[in-house]
Amino acid sequence: MILIIILNFSLAICDEFAFDNHSQTSDTHGNWGTQIMHVATATPKARPSAKEKARAVVRRAAGRLITRVAVGLTALLIAAGPIMAAAAEINIYSHRQQFLLQPFLDAFTAETGIKTRVVYASKGLAQRLLAEGEASPADVILTVDISRLSEYAELDLLAPVESPVLAANVPAHLRAADNRWFALSTRARLVATSVDRVAEGAIADIEDLADPRWAGRICSRKGSHVYNRSLMASVIAANGAAAAEAWADGMVANFARKPQGNDRAQAKAIFEGQCDVAIMNHYYYGKMLYGDKPEQKGWADAIRLVFTNQDGRGTHVNISGGGMARHSPNPQAARRFLEFLTTPVAQQLYGEINFEYPVNPDVAPGGVLASWGDFRRDDLAIERLATLAPDAQMIIDRVGW
Amino acid sequence: MVATFLSYWSGRPARRFDGWSVAAILICLLILGPILALWLTALGDSRGLWGHLVSTVLPRYVVNTLLLMLGVGVLSVFFGVSTAWVITRYSFPAKRVFEWLLLLPAAIPAYIIAYTYTDFLEYAGPVQSLLRDMFGWQRPADYWFPEIRSLGGAVLVMASVLYPYIYMVTRIAFRLTPASLFEIALVHDKSQFWSVGLPLARPAITAGLALVLMEVVSDFGTVEYFAVETITLGIFNVWLGMNNIVAAAQISLFGFVFILSLLGLELYARSRQRFAGNGKSAVELQPLDLGMKGQMACQAVCALPLLLGFVIPVGVLLKFVLGNPITDQLGQVIDTVGATMLMAGAAALLIVAVSTLLVLAATYRGGIVVRRLTMAASSGYAIPGTMLAIGVLIFAGVVDRAWGGLVGDPRATLLLGGGGILLTAYLVRFQAVGYGALMSGIRRLPDNMMNASRCLGHGFGPSLKLVILPLLRGSMLAGGLLCFVDIMKELPITLLLRPFDYETLATYTYQFAKDEMLETAALPALMIVVAGLVPVILMNNMLRRAG
Numbered sequence: 001m002i003l004i005i006i007l008n009f010s011l012a013i014c015d016e017f018a019f020d021n022h023s024q025t026s027d028t029h030g031n032w033g034t035q036i037m038h039v040a041t042a043t044p045k046a047r048p049s050a051k052e053k054a055r056a057v058v059r060r061a062a063g064r065l066i067t068r069v070a071v072g073l074t075a076l077l078i079a080a081g082p083i084m085a086a087a088a089e090i091n092i093y094s095h096r097q098q099f100l101l102q103p104f105l106d107a108f109t110a111e112t113g114i115k116t117r118v119v120y121a122s123k124g125l126a127q128r129l130l131a132e133g134e135a136s137p138a139d140v141i142l143t144v145d146i147s148r149l150s151e152y153a154e155l156d157l158l159a160p161v162e163s164p165v166l167a168a169n170v171p172a173h174l175r176a177a178d179n180r181w182f183a184l185s186t187r188a189r190l191v192a193t194s195v196d197r198v199a200e201g202a203i204a205d206i207e208d209l210a211d212p213r214w215a216g217r218i219c220s221r222k223g224s225h226v227y228n229r230s231l232m233a234s235v236i237a238a239n240g241a242a243a244a245e246a247w248a249d250g251m252v253a254n255f256a257r258k259p260q261g262n263d264r265a266q267a268k269a270i271f272e273g274q275c276d277v278a279i280m281n282h283y284y285y286g287k288m289l290y291g292d293k294p295e296q297k298g299w300a301d302a303i304r305l306v307f308t309n310q311d312g313r314g315t316h317v318n319i320s321g322g323g324m325a326r327h328s329p330n331p332q333a334a335r336r337f338l339e340f341l342t343t344p345v346a347q348q349l350y351g352e353i354n355f356e357y358p359v360n361p362d363v364a365p366g367g368v369l370a371s372w373g374d375f376r377r378d379d380l381a382i383e384r385l386a387t388l389a390p391d392a393q394m395i396i397d398r399v400g401w
Numbered sequence: 402m403v404a405t406f407l408s409y410w411s412g413r414p415a416r417r418f419d420g421w422s423v424a425a426i427l428i429c430l431l432i433l434g435p436i437l438a439l440w441l442t443a444l445g446d447s448r449g450l451w452g453h454l455v456s457t458v459l460p461r462y463v464v465n466t467l468l469l470m471l472g473v474g475v476l477s478v479f480f481g482v483s484t485a486w487v488i489t490r491y492s493f494p495a496k497r498v499f500e501w502l503l504l505l506p507a508a509i510p511a512y513i514i515a516y517t518y519t520d521f522l523e524y525a526g527p528v529q530s531l532l533r534d535m536f537g538w539q540r541p542a543d544y545w546f547p548e549i550r551s552l553g554g555a556v557l558v559m560a561s562v563l564y565p566y567i568y569m570v571t572r573i574a575f576r577l578t579p580a581s582l583f584e585i586a587l588v589h590d591k592s593q594f595w596s597v598g599l600p601l602a603r604p605a606i607t608a609g610l611a612l613v614l615m616e617v618v619s620d621f622g623t624v625e626y627f628a629v630e631t632i633t634l635g636i637f638n639v640w641l642g643m644n645n646i647v648a649a650a651q652i653s654l655f656g657f658v659f660i661l662s663l664l665g666l667e668l669y670a671r672s673r674q675r676f677a678g679n680g681k682s683a684v685e686l687q688p689l690d691l692g693m694k695g696q697m698a699c700q701a702v703c704a705l706p707l708l709l710g711f712v713i714p715v716g717v718l719l720k721f722v723l724g725n726p727i728t729d730q731l732g733q734v735i736d737t738v739g740a741t742m743l744m745a746g747a748a749a750l751l752i753v754a755v756s757t758l759l760v761l762a763a764t765y766r767g768g769i770v771v772r773r774l775t776m777a778a779s780s781g782y783a784i785p786g787t788m789l790a791i792g793v794l795i796f797a798g799v800v801d802r803a804w805g806g807l808v809g810d811p812r813a814t815l816l817l818g819g820g821g822i823l824l825t826a827y828l829v830r831f832q833a834v835g836y837g838a839l840m841s842g843i844r845r846l847p848d849n850m851m852n853a854s855r856c857l858g859h860g861f862g863p864s865l866k867l868v869i870l871p872l873l874r875g876s877m878l879a880g881g882l883l884c885f886v887d888i889m890k891e892l893p894i895t896l897l898l899r900p901f902d903y904e905t906l907a908t909y910t911y912q913f914a915k916d917e918m919l920e921t922a923a924l925p926a927l928m929i930v931v932a933g934l935v936p937v938i939l940m941n942n943m944l945r946r947a948g
Contacts (some may be wrong), residue, residue: 051709076731091901097912117901120912124897127791131798134811137901139816144810151644195486224638260550260628262917267808272524379419393642397457 089115095143139334142322150386158323169342183319185356192303194276206308210250219275223401227364232392234316248399271302286355305376425762429774431455435792466631472556480569480706489575492688493696499703501941507565508712508933510890512622517717522549552625561710567609574605580686608837619785630905653788660783721923741905748827749884756835782833784894842876896900
């Protein structure tokens, strides 16, 4: 309200002065001497020519128009706020990019007739939900990485969803004990090695990256990226904090260059010969191989994927997941959407669109994913990764990853 | 209604708390609300994180941030002042074109230019490929090439798009410097630039530089991509990595206090200097004619920042747009252009109106309280966008809870979820841009302008209308233009606070750029530039007439 008043007041002033000054500025343009003279005599200057008059009228009208449009638009924008979601509609806060989400939304709307609306942001949505409190229009939260899911849970922003469908489709170790969040797909974080310069089998475990024989040959994205932080947390869980820090220290000493870029950029660096070994999420391989960019196919061909720790705890796995907002205005539809994401149709989509592994045990990885073969996954309770994330970040800070 | 309101006040002598002051104070409090919310957040328990930060990463963050500020500051002042000087002082071929072309880099988001430069200068990019072909190198180990993803790269990239802030205000300052002063320098055989132009433009240069430095401190996209570990990057590691929003708020306020102290130092340093001229000479400032060599030198001075900040990045974007089918993207991009321009236009207008009101109140009406408050209200620029957005969220949450209580419906919202919160956030963040432009404009007006008008029997309102505001028109336009392009490319605030299914060009670009899908991001990124083109040309024309 205050804002509207201030806005209208200021705009009115703007209207009064900024655009209504044709008689002063049409030809004197800030010439102070003339301004003073004008004030002193307080009489109009020499008669303006017809052209000047016309120009002044147009300028004035344009000024008024701009002001009116702005006021109207602002009122509209503000009024749009309180409009509540219609019944057959769900509102989604997503940490996943919209273009990755869209095929799921289309399929969901086609099946149920329920429309979807999305706000996508990579950070801060939990704070938005927190600030909105009871007034929040959000029904469903979708995110990647367990740390983010558990942040929502810790802030008490998620509602438990009691659903036999979800219980059947999502294994117990991939959902919260109190059913506040559910994993919807899994991704493996593994090691990529150069096909040309690294012998097959030279690296078996993630721990091998600290071996001095790889000095100057490893590439990675920043340690503080959520993927690496979770990997670090998994190493802490497996080997203890001291051993994990020693490992990270050794690996950082082996880096070929300052950590930078995303996972794809690491494959590219191997392709270009800047390094021989990199850490990456498995699905980037599929994206590069089957994407519509021919040069990236070359990057994928230059690397070999190593599913690490197959003789031990298994490869580190993270999840994408979601939950229902605590104050969801439309809980039935929200539950239905979450359920839909775990059905075979949607679970297959995860593989087809983004080369991610399904969580539903009844759905076998299809096509390309199947051709890469099965592998042993680290079956650490996924919530532990979130608990250990702050410790992981501290180690990352200390070793300068 | 406004007229009667003004004339009511104008009949009275200036007092400490009149209507202007009250309005200014209210607006300032609204703007300061979100910043205050961040301060309150920072008062929480940071769980002893500072010990860890100070002993590990913080020194590195601080040193990197300082080096980045120094580098970008020096380079952008060099670009901004040199171009403004040759444009105002000399005449040379194509000067009129350069005059507005030089503004264009301002429309390109720094993180986009970072992507394009990486593409341009990386191993597989055209520059290195050409070098390899020329010299027969085979592998990266065969030669040395500067790494663009570095501190130096970040300096180059940021200065190339941020210098227009300085160019724009400095050009107005040079143009408003009385020609007689330059003539005196000529007579005394002193350098016109070093002894007249530069000293008199100092407030304007500082205002521009302050914006540049605040932009540097709050930038996230570029430093993240170039892996330069600045304080802002640290904020996000602490917040998202350690789930510690309290410590994150504390670090961002640490950076905030730091930048404000720098500004305070500059203000103190020139507190005893006065920058008011006592009138313009009757003779217009005539640009100097130059010989062939001089003209080419002028063109080179203008061409360099233009090449770095516009030609190369836009060239790379164009390469992607032309090399990829865009038809299936086009419809959505065009819709997004409309939404972006409407929002940026409305917000820019709001900011200019608020800045004008605050600057006038601070200069002519209120006492020290109003002056300090209006200054504090333009400090939102020094806080990283995402953190500021969180401050706005907390503030809006409080407002909306009160509103919900008032109307008896806990689901009723005033700001949250609609466009209102976005406008509020833009105002809080970009108030500094409008305020800076107007303040440097009004500082150049002699006090006796207002006094003369009042002596001649005009009230305060009519004096503003007849004398002061027309003289501020150039500054209003400059501020409005800068706000417009700034808002159009703004990313973190828009991303977090926008309504459902609302895209601006920046957010639309980002979702692809984030995944380094530059070929898909290129078209909307290019549209940001194109959409910025029309207002830039338009307002440059108005500036030329008004300034």
